[in-house]
Amino acid sequence: MERPLLNRRLAEFTTTIFAEMSALAVQTNSINLGQGFPDTDGPDQVRDAAVRALRAGHGNQYPPGPGIPELRRAVAEHQRRCYGLELDPDTEVLVTTGATEAIAASLLALLEPGDEVVALEPYYDSYAACIALAGARRVPVTLRPDGDSYVLDLDELRAAITPRTRLILLNTPHNPTGTVLTREELAAVAELAVERDLLVITDEVYEHLVYEGEHIPLVSFPGMRERTVSISSAGKTFSFTGWKVGWVTGSPELVAAVRAAKQFLTYVASGPFQYAVAEALALPDAYYTTLRADLQAKRDLLAAGLADAGFKVYRPAGTYFITTDIRPLGESDGFAFCRSLPERCGVVAIPNAVFYDHREEGEHFVRFAFCKRTDVLTEAVTRLKQLAG
Numbered sequence: 561m562e563r564p565l566l567n568r569r570l571a572e573f574t575t576t577i578f579a580e581m582s583a584l585a586v587q588t589n590s591i592n593l594g595q596g597f598p599d600t601d602g603p604d605q606v607r608d609a610a611v612r613a614l615r616a617g618h619g620n621q622y623p624p625g626p627g628i629p630e631l632r633r634a635v636a637e638h639q640r641r642c643y644g645l646e647l648d649p650d651t652e653v654l655v656t657t658g659a660t661e662a663i664a665a666s667l668l669a670l671l672e673p674g675d676e677v678v679a680l681e682p683y684y685d686s687y688a689a690c691i692a693l694a695g696a697r698r699v700p701v702t703l704r705p706d707g708d709s710y711v712l713d714l715d716e717l718r719a720a721i722t723p724r725t726r727l728i729l730l731n732t733p734h735n736p737t738g739t740v741l742t743r744e745e746l747a748a749v750a751e752l753a754v755e756r757d758l759l760v761i762t763d764e765v766y767e768h769l770v771y772e773g774e775h776i777p778l779v780s781f782p783g784m785r786e787r788t789v790s791i792s793s794a795g796k797t798f799s800f801t802g803w804k805v806g807w808v809t810g811s812p813e814l815v816a817a818v819r820a821a822k823q824f825l826t827y828v829a830s831g832p833f834q835y836a837v838a839e840a841l842a843l844p845d846a847y848y849t850t851l852r853a854d855l856q857a858k859r860d861l862l863a864a865g866l867a868d869a870g871f872k873v874y875r876p877a878g879t880y881f882i883t884t885d886i887r888p889l890g891e892s893d894g895f896a897f898c899r900s901l902p903e904r905c906g907v908v909a910i911p912n913a914v915f916y917d918h919r920e921e922g923e924h925f926v927r928f929a930f931c932k933r934t935d936v937l938t939e940a941v942t943r944l945k946q947l948a949g
Contacts (some may be wrong), residue, residue, distance in 0.1 A: 619831025627655020738876020865941030
């Protein structure tokens with residue numbers, strides 16, 4: 561056939577670096593600090609809640625399209641308890657198959673072909689694919705290193721807005737850089753959105769993994785209630801990434817729009833796990849405090865080890881990823897470095913260039929995940945010391 565089988569919008573998304581590097585980790589028996597998933601399960605009581613739901617027959621058949629009422633109420637209560645936001649669980653909360661589906665459904669629902677989407681680069685790879693599926697055009701605004709962290713250039717953000725801009729896609733805490741946008745930065749984004757009459761989609765899946773600063777939902781700023789789609793999920797917060805339970809919150813009009821797209825993607829999913837996540841969201845504040853403290857200690861362990869191995873380390877204020885610069889090691893090609901690292905040291909990482917439209921901006925940066933057991937990170941640090949020689 562002369563005509564390509566694959567839709568041209570997806571031509572650049574046929575493979576992912578995560579699959580390649582995870583396969584390489586298995587082949588070389590390496591420690592996988594590439595893909596961002598924990599190597600331990602979350603709280604026993606949450607897992608037990610899923611088992612109880614299965615045995616009781618809760619959610620074993622199709623749950624309600626918007627999500628079970630118990631989870632929608634739990635999400636609304638979480639937003640009230642953590643951020644003082646009042647939501648109607650019946651009209652302002654939508655349960656999705658993880659944040660990934662929430663992002664896809666939101667973009668498909670709110671974009672027309674030819675619209676422009678401004679997103680912070682580097683960005684999670686599904687953003688680019690979903691924007692392409694919607695027939696829209698992505699416009700990156702690049703976060704760049706400043707000292708030991710990455711920063712947003714608000715002037716560059718403003719300059720990226722054109723008459724074709726439909727929405728801003730915002731991720732804070734930010735994967736892969738670990739940046740947590742400040743109150744002043746978020747206020748500037750909100751003012752710009754109101755001034756230019758833009759929608760904003762906020763990916764907040766790392767909301768409880770903040771070590772410096774604070775997570776402030778953009779929807780809490782003046783004028784943002786009617787123009788913000790907020791997204792989060794249970795995977796990163798409760799360490800059950802395979803359950804794929806996420807949610808969208810927003811005004812009734814925005815949630816209804818996203819639901820119109822979501823119902824033709826998975827329709828529903830994760831029935832019994834929805835009951836368990838409803839219980840998880842009711843865990844006491846001590847759970848979140850312990851989670852942050854544990855991951856912060858792991859961040860510090862890996863960051864110190866990477867620095868000792870010769871990397872330039874950008875200390876993340878949030879998430880569970882550390883971005884490093886490989887140039888102090890005499891390297892400049894992140895892809896080549898990551899593909900050789902398993903054989904050299906028995907450790908797998910991810911080249912940050914895959915998260916950029918402007919590949920040259922990220923070619924010498926490499927990302928490591930620290931959401932692993934302490935003994936695993938300690939062994940990884942020991943192996944990486946070989947680079948210092």
